[in-house]
Amino acid sequence: MTTMDDLSRIADEVKALAKEIExxxxxxxxxxxxxxxxDPEAPKxxxxxxxxxKDHVSVEFSQGAELEDPKGxxxxxxxARRHLKLHATDDIEGKxxxxxxxxxLR
Incomplete structure (x- = not known):
């Protein structure tokens, strides 16, 4: 069972990866x-x-339908929108x- 601490850790790792990229x-x-x-100058x-x-972290993409996703x-x-459901930190790499x-973020 995934705990709230586990989910917070997943979210923190997602944000750290995003900041590493950008x-x-x-x-x-x-x-x-x-x-x-x-762009912090354009927050919208x-x-x-x-x-x-309660049981996963969702990483959502506003224009996700346009993203290359060869593995589905x-x-x-x-x-337009698409998302990834992450149930464990391994999903960050696995998905x-x-x-x-x-x-x-390019």
Whole structure:
């Protein structure tokens, strides 16, 4: 069973990876989670977010439908948004999170 401490650790690792890829990245509280803001001068121009739920962490991408996803890790069928559900820290690497972050933070 995944505990809230486990989920917080996953979220912290996701945010650390995102900041490693884009050091100027800011996280702003919004929608019950934290959105990724590549340009702090334009806080409304966020590219996605990190949201902690009771049994997983969701990393959501505002324009996820446009991302390259050759292994089919992204979930969601809406017009634009896609997300990854992370249940363990191993999912960060196992679901290729870094490749998606590089695409949205380029």
């Amino acid at each position: 050091p100027g990245l800011a996280f702003e509280p919004k929608y019950g989670g934290e959105v990724m803001v590549p 121009a966020f590219v996605g977010g990190v949201f902690v739920y 890790h992204l979930e969601g069928k809406g017009k 290729d999170l870094a490749s998606f972050l590089r695409q949205v």
